[in-house]
Amino acid sequence: MTNKKKLVAGNWKMNGNVAANDALVRALVAGMKDAKCQVALCVPAPYLAQVQMLRHGSPLELGAQDVSKHEQGAYTGEHSAAMLKEFGVRYAIVGHSERRQYHGEGDQLVADKAKAALAHGITPIVCVGETLEEREAGRTEEVVKRQLAAVIHTNGHCISEIVVAYEPVWAIGTGRTATPEQAQQVHAVLRAQLHAATEHPDRVLILYGGSMNAANAASLLAQPDIDGGLIGGASLKAPDFLQIIAAAG
Structure with a gap:
């Protein structure tokens, strides 16, 4: 493994207001x-414009929670990678389990969104993960490999430019967290899949995204194949988020 810097990415989901964001x-x-x-x-x-202004001059990077696979056109409510780029967006989440579950997004659409982001110099944070039913059926490895395979197939040699986030669906917003050992096991599977797909697998950061918080971050981040976290609720509380950042140092 290289001594690459870990990445801690906060996902506010549908939360925030102008005053709270500012603080x-x-x-x-x-x-x-x-x-x-x-x-x-x-x-x-x-809130992209507001946060872009507030982060000015700091090392804090800006991310979007989704991106359209389309360049432009009659797609009401969508926003293109080119639009996001104009606001200084560096990362875009694609394939979050909530998008897959509530909006019916399939593996190929997620792969196409990743491709659209990459075409405009935006790093897609590609989310993969299994439901509780899939884990209990022993299908975790099959599911996450299928989800990542679609992105690899569509993006080819660009795959070393993505970020992957493993987010066990049963551990998102539930307070349940994969043990460090469970998380590492899946991260190792994803790392092996990337090794087979690119000459630069160690350039790809693999984040853990299932209820990482201030209390469990250090033990999760100590695992050899966990390169950071995709943080939900804890990213809305400055002390908690700063504690996770410190644990990733």
Whole structure:
């Protein structure tokens, strides 16, 4: 493994308001001056401009929570990678389990969204993960490999430019967390899959995204194939998020 910097990415989901965002981002910028990892905030689209201004001059990167596979056109409610790029967006989440579950997004659409992001210099954070039923049926490895395979097949040699986030669906917003050993086991499977797909597998960061918080971050981040976290609820609380950032240093 190379000594690459870990990445801690906050996913605000559909949370936030102008006043709360201002206080949160200012607290993060002030508190992460000595951060040794990469840090990003994936915020709702209406707040991209606000957070872009607030993060100015800091190492805090801006992320979007989704991106369209289309370049432009009659796609009401969608936003293209080119639009996101104009707001200084560095990362875009694709294939989050909530998008797969509530919006019916399949593996190929997720792969196409990743391709659209890459075409505009935006790093897609590609989410993969199994449901509780799939885990109990012993299908975890099959499911995550299928989800990642679609992205690899569609993006070919560009695959070393993505970020992968393993998010066991049964551990998102439930308070349940995979043990460090369970998480590492799946991360190792994904790493092996990337080794077979690219000459630069160690350039790909693999994040853990299932209820990582201030209390469990250090033990998860100590695992050899866990390169950071995709943080939900804890990213809305400056002290908690800063503690995770410190654990990733």
